[in-house]
Amino acid sequence: MATLYYIILVPMVYIAFAVFFLGTAIRLVKIFKAPKHPTTLQIFPEKQPKWLWALHDTFLLPTVRKHNPLLWVFLMVFHLCFLLLVIGHIELFKAFEIFQIIPHEVFLGKGLVGLFLSIALLFFLFRRFVSPNRELSVPEDYYLLILLFLIVLFGSQMDWARTWYEYGELGVEDYREYLMGLLYLKPDVPANVLFAGHSFMLVVHVFFANVFLMFFPFSKIMHSFLALPMNKLRRG
Amino acid sequence: MDQKSRDELLQLFQGKLNQAMKFYLETCSRCGVCTKACHVHESMPHVKYIAAYRAEIVRRIYKKYFKAQGKLWSSVGESKDLSEMAVEELYEAAYSCTGCRRCMVYCPFGIDTQMIMSIAKLLLIGTNAEPETLTMLADMSIEKGKSIDIFKEGFLTGVKNLEAEVVKKWKIEAGETVIPIDVEGADLLYVALAGAHSIIPAAAVFNAAGENWTLSFFEAVNFGAFVGDPTRTKLILDRIVNEAKRLKVKEVCICECGTAFRVMKQLSGKQPFAVSSVTEVHARYIREGRIKLDKARLEGAITYHDPCQIARNGGVMDDPRYILQHLTDDYREMAPDPRYNWCCGGGGGLVALGEETLDFRMKSAKVKADQVQATGANVLATACENCHTQLDNLNEHYNLGVEVKFLTSMVADALVRH
Numbered sequence: 001m002a003t004l005y006y007i008i009l010v011p012m013v014y015i016a017f018a019v020f021f022l023g024t025a026i027r028l029v030k031i032f033k034a035p036k037h038p039t040t041l042q043i044f045p046e047k048q049p050k051w052l053w054a055l056h057d058t059f060l061l062p063t064v065r066k067h068n069p070l071l072w073v074f075l076m077v078f079h080l081c082f083l084l085l086v087i088g089h090i091e092l093f094k095a096f097e098i099f100q101i102i103p104h105e106v107f108l109g110k111g112l113v114g115l116f117l118s119i120a121l122l123f124f125l126f127r128r129f130v131s132p133n134r135e136l137s138v139p140e141d142y143y144l145l146i147l148l149f150l151i152v153l154f155g156s157q158m159d160w161a162r163t164w165y166e167y168g169e170l171g172v173e174d175y176r177e178y179l180m181g182l183l184y185l186k187p188d189v190p191a192n193v194l195f196a197g198h199s200f201m202l203v204v205h206v207f208f209a210n211v212f213l214m215f216f217p218f219s220k221i222m223h224s225f226l227a228l229p230m231n232k233l234r235r236g
Numbered sequence: 237m238d239q240k241s242r243d244e245l246l247q248l249f250q251g252k253l254n255q256a257m258k259f260y261l262e263t264c265s266r267c268g269v270c271t272k273a274c275h276v277h278e279s280m281p282h283v284k285y286i287a288a289y290r291a292e293i294v295r296r297i298y299k300k301y302f303k304a305q306g307k308l309w310s311s312v313g314e315s316k317d318l319s320e321m322a323v324e325e326l327y328e329a330a331y332s333c334t335g336c337r338r339c340m341v342y343c344p345f346g347i348d349t350q351m352i353m354s355i356a357k358l359l360l361i362g363t364n365a366e367p368e369t370l371t372m373l374a375d376m377s378i379e380k381g382k383s384i385d386i387f388k389e390g391f392l393t394g395v396k397n398l399e400a401e402v403v404k405k406w407k408i409e410a411g412e413t414v415i416p417i418d419v420e421g422a423d424l425l426y427v428a429l430a431g432a433h434s435i436i437p438a439a440a441v442f443n444a445a446g447e448n449w450t451l452s453f454f455e456a457v458n459f460g461a462f463v464g465d466p467t468r469t470k471l472i473l474d475r476i477v478n479e480a481k482r483l484k485v486k487e488v489c490i491c492e493c494g495t496a497f498r499v500m501k502q503l504s505g506k507q508p509f510a511v512s513s514v515t516e517v518h519a520r521y522i523r524e525g526r527i528k529l530d531k532a533r534l535e536g537a538i539t540y541h542d543p544c545q546i547a548r549n550g551g552v553m554d555d556p557r558y559i560l561q562h563l564t565d566d567y568r569e570m571a572p573d574p575r576y577n578w579c580c581g582g583g584g585g586l587v588a589l590g591e592e593t594l595d596f597r598m599k600s601a602k603v604k605a606d607q608v609q610a611t612g613a614n615v616l617a618t619a620c621e622n623c624h625t626q627l628d629n630l631n632e633h634y635n636l637g638v639e640v641k642f643l644t645s646m647v648a649d650a651l652v653r654h
């Protein structure tokens with residue numbers, strides 16, 4: 001079992017990050033190297049400055065707010081919480097002191113961030129069961145939501161255990177040690193990470209996260225990079 | 237479909253994959269926000285008429301042949317073989333889409349469904365499955381560009397016959413030409429449609445404004461754009477560009493034709509002349525005091541239908557309203573935000589296909605008919621030939637009891653001497 005845990009926690013993480021970074025970079029280069037469209041693709045009336053409106057469209061999703069306010073609330077919660085958790089993870093690396101000015105708990109919101117994220121993901125999943133979203137959806141849409149839900153659930157569970165029912169065996173310091181080892185290419189998995197009562201939760205969390213990272217460059221999640229340039233096209 | 241024809245089609249597909257197209261094909265998250273955007277879907281709620289679904293029909297082929305995802309794990313994105321069945325689906329998607337781009341206003345990313353449909357249209361041309369009428373019309377336009385001398389005589393006689401009608405609307409000074417043609421050094425080249433209604437009122441207004449203008453030999457409409465053929469579109473466009481350069485005009489003014497205006501304005505590239513729609517030119521004349529209009533000539537409430545290619549996609553929104561302020565005191569706004577104006581249901585070549593598409597056009601534009609009716613206006617003005625024909629058909633089909641009119645002809649009828 002320890003071997004399997006180790007494979008998931010070390011080699012697979014490296015592979016996942018390699019696929020994620022290389023895949024994303026190669027795909028983006030290929031997309032951006034393609035010739036530009038010869039004409040404008042803008043929608044009128046235009047508003048100046050265009051780049052500011054493009055940022056507004058990308059990060060505040062005004063069209064969704066107007067046409068599907070409920071979905072908009074969940075989308076905003078989802079993306080904000082996702083961002084907080086990404087920072088919350090980067091902050092676990094000792095080397096990134098700039099993120100550590102704000103305490104770790106803030107990014108996790110005493111477990112609420114993970115909870116909100118799980119609820120938002122369930123909402124996205126269940127709305128796909130309803131027509132016409134059901135007919136529009138392809139398996140990718142479900143896989144991604146289920147995958148993210150599992151990642152968030154198992155990840156949050158570790159945090160919930162600590163903040164809600166005083167589980168203390170596996171904590172921030174252990175994660176820091178493990179992640180620093182990975183970062184400096186001297187992987188050293190602390191005994192706590194491998195053998196604590198909650199190791200299983202961590203391993204499952206990392207496993208699904210690895211799968212997600214490897215799927216990322218080939219999925220619709222590439223919208224994280226393309227949403228802004230596309231919105232710029234619409235603004236002209 | 238055999239391998240060779242499929243490869244040829246994929247070549248065509250590949251040619252369309254520029255940066256913007258790749259953005260559009262990579263990104264849809266199938267969130268479904270565009271569900272309410274399409275007039276076809278609003279009138280006939282069927283999933284196949286949702287913008288995201290139309291796009292997905294093209295996207296599935298893209299995934300299969302141009303994306304690792306489709307090659308390695310085909311089922312995850314439901315990628316699809318390019319087969320005869322797929323071509324049929326492409327036809328249905330492309331020719332039930334009018335290219336109005338209303339869905340672009342709903343999409344959180346701004347995906348351009350019209351552009352994605354241009355792949356479908358090109359693949360249809362590649363399999364000879366496109367509506368033949370459109371290709372035929374496009375080829376006739378191109379032929380005319382090649383052998384102008386054959387058409388010249390007939391055209392000049394035809395125009396001559398219109399002069400009396402123009403003079404009825406606006407009497408000119410002795411010695412002036414009623415409809416000038418082929419005038420080198422004119423300020424403005426007016427590109428009309430093959431039809432008296434597109435020439436007579438415009439000519440009267442130009443003469444009233446004292447414009448130094450000349451009429452183009454060619455008709456503005458671009459059937460190449462309707463059928464989605466970039467080569468033909470360019471050839472048809474170039475006839476006018478070349479004529480404008482030869483005559484050294486400062487401005488090319490496109491008649492009331494949405495496609496022609498957008499193609500000329502956005503596709504002609506950087507040219508020594510400016511491009512404007514006849515609506516913009518008329519608004520300018522009023523603003524500069526070059527023409528004066530009499531509100532008493534028109535009775536009843538007037539509403540205005542924004543042609544998609546001129547308003548949402550071409551940016552001409554304030555000028556028609558400015559003109560209408562000078563034509564009536566009872567103007568009824570149809571779409572408070574012109575970005576959301578419903579398409580008439582006749583774009584993308586559907587009107588040009590005539591009877592063949594009539595049933596679909598009437599059913600799919602029910603929301604438009606309702607929108608017109610809600611204004612309670614008696615006169616329905618518009619500034620696009622396609623829209624005019626379609627709105628006329630809707631008027632008859634749904635008994636709207638309105639009079640569908642061109643904005644230019646309303647301006648010409650209201651002209652008064654200073």
